[in-house]
Structure formats: C-alpha cells, structure tokens
Amino acid sequence: GEDVEQSLFLSVREGDSSVINCTYTDSSSTYLYWYKQEPGAGLQLLTYIFSNMDMKQDQRLTVLLNKKDKHLSLRIADTQTGDSAIYFCAERGTGRRALTFGSGTRLQVQP
Amino acid sequence: DVKVTQSSRYLVKRTGEKVFLECVQDMDHENMFWYRQDPGLGLRLIYFSYDVKMKEKGDIPEGYSVSREKKERFSLILESASTNQTSMYLCASSPPSGSHNEQYFGPGTRLTVT
Numbered sequence: 403g404e405d406v407e408q409s410l411f412l413s414v415r416e417g418d419s420s421v422i423n424c425t426y427t428d429s430s431s432t433y434l435y436w437y438k439q440e441p442g443a444g445l446q447l448l449t450y451i452f453s454n455m456d457m458k459q460d461q462r463l464t465v466l467l468n469k470k471d472k473h474l475s476l477r478i479a480d481t482q483t484g485d486s487a488i489y490f491c492a493e494r495g496t497g498r499r500a501l502t503f504g505s506g507t508r509l510q511v512q513p
Numbered sequence: 514d515v516k517v518t519q520s521s522r523y524l525v526k527r528t529g530e531k532v533f534l535e536c537v538q539d540m541d542h543e544n545m546f547w548y549r550q551d552p553g554l555g556l557r558l559i560y561f562s563y564d565v566k567m568k569e570k571g572d573i574p575e576g577y578s579v580s581r582e583k584k585e586r587f588s589l590i591l592e593s594a595s596t597n598q599t600s601m602y603l604c605a606s607s608p609p610s611g612s613h614n615e616q617y618f619g620p621g622t623r624l625t626v627t
Contacts, residue, residue, distance in 0.1 A: 410553060433614065444517070444603055444618035445556075490555060494614065499544050499563055499607070500571065501616060505555035 404428040406504035408491050413510045420478040422507045424491030427472065431493040434467060435501065436476045439488045448476070448489075478509075486511045516540075517619035519604055525625045532591040534622050536604030543609045545587035546616065547571075547579065550601040562587055594626045 405427045414420045426434070432453050437445040451458045451465045451474075458465045464477040478485055488508050492501040520535035538545065544563050548556040548571075558571030562581040576598060580588045587606075591598055601623050605616040 406555075408555075435615075437618075442620075444620045445605075445616075446618070447615050450615070499614075500546060500558050500561050502558075503548075503556040505553055 404502045408504035408507045420481045422476045424474040428495045430496040433494045435492040437490040519619040534589040536587045538606035542606035544607045546605040547589045548603045
C-alpha cells in the first residue's frame with residue numbers, strides 16, 4: 403500500500419529556519435498536506451500543495467514538491483517557540499477519500 | 514468555523530468492556546473518519562464513512578466497528594476492549610472529494626484500557 407515517511411525529531415534554535423522532510427510512494431498523489439498538532443490538540447491543516455505545483459509559499463511557510471523523487475518539504479522561516487509541535491505530512495491519491503499520514507516529526511524550538 | 518467534537522477527552526475502560534466513542538461535526542460533511550494515533554506510527558485509518566449508513570474499512574479495522582445513522586454523527590465501537598487498543602483516537606470530517614478536500618479534526622479521545 404501507500405507509504406509516507408518522515409524523520410521523527412528535529413531541534414532548532416529560535417530564529418533559525420526549520421526544514422521538515424517527507425517522502426511518499428503513491429505516484430497518483432493529487433494533493434499533499436502538512437498538518438500541525440500542538441500538545442493535547444487535534445490536527446490542524448497548515449498548508450497543502452497540488453501535485454502539479456512545485457512550490458507554494460504562505461507567509462513563513464514554504465512547501466517544496468519534487469514529484470520525480472516523491473519528496474515534499476516544509477520550511478518554516480524565523481522559527482518561534484510557538485512552532486514547537488508535531489508536523490504530519492499526508493497525501494491523497496486519485497479518487498481516494500482518505501489520507502495517508504506519515505509518522506509525524508516532532509519539532510523542538512530552543513530559545 | 515468547522516467544528517468536530519468528540520464525546521470524551523479521556524476515557525479509562527477495563528479489558529472486555531464495550532466502548533463507544535462518539536464524534537459529531539456541524540458542517541454537513543459527507544465524509545467522516547476514525548484514526549488512531551500512536552507514537553512513532555503516526556495516524557492510522559481505522560474506518561471511514563462517505564454517507565449515512567455507508568462505511569469502508571481502513572488499514573487497521575480489526576477489533577473495531579462503526580456506526581453512522583445520521584450524517585453529523587460517526588461512532589467508533591470497540592466490541593471487547595483490549596489493552597492493545599490503548600491509544601489516542603482522532604475523528605475527522607471532510608466535504609466531498611474535489612478541491613483540496615481538507616480534513617477537519619476533533620481534539621481526540623485518549624483511551625486507556627486496563
């Protein structure tokens with residue numbers, strides 16, 4: 403079946419950029435997503451990218467998609483302590499209703 | 514704002530008990546989902562429903578069943594709870610497929626089976 407992989411942990415200093423990486427296997431992926439989960443909360447959609455795009459920017463967030471290598475990344479500029487959370491990469495294949503999620507990357511921002 | 518609510522934030526049950534987890538959404542969404550979240554494993558899909566009384570198995574349906582009698586409500590049932598079902602359970606809903614089809618999540622129910 404489809405698979406989405408992420409590293410489990412990333413630590414950065416406040417003010418630095420964070421880059422969270424994700425790889426996926428489903429070549430029919432139409433949309434790819436980044437969700438954020440703060441402690442004790444459900445997941446919240448941060449941003450998404452359609453598979454025919456290679457970049458999307460939204461304020462401090464930049465998403466890069468390399469469809470050939472099936473690689474997705476999320477860059478957070480000027481990382482703040484409030485960005486500390488778990489970040490999930492997810493993808494949706496053509497005609498599918500459900501998403502396939504990665505294991506999540508815990509981002510720790512040190513002051 | 515879309516709101517997805519779950520009946521309990523924390524639940525403690527004994528092995529062998531029947532457990533009901535309830536989820537309600539207020540945006541008239543067709544699709545509803547149940548996931549479980551475990552450290553290092555991310556979210557795994559248990560079941561989803563695309564219409565009233567319609568359901569499909571996800572990746573890990575064993576030991577679970579679901580019920581969708583009304584569009585806004587999707588229940589997850591553990592027929593006989595076991596300790597390996599101790600987990601965080603997340604419910605989500607989404608509009609019909611088309612556009613980016615965002616899933617909206619509830620706050621989660623942390624279930625402990627002793």
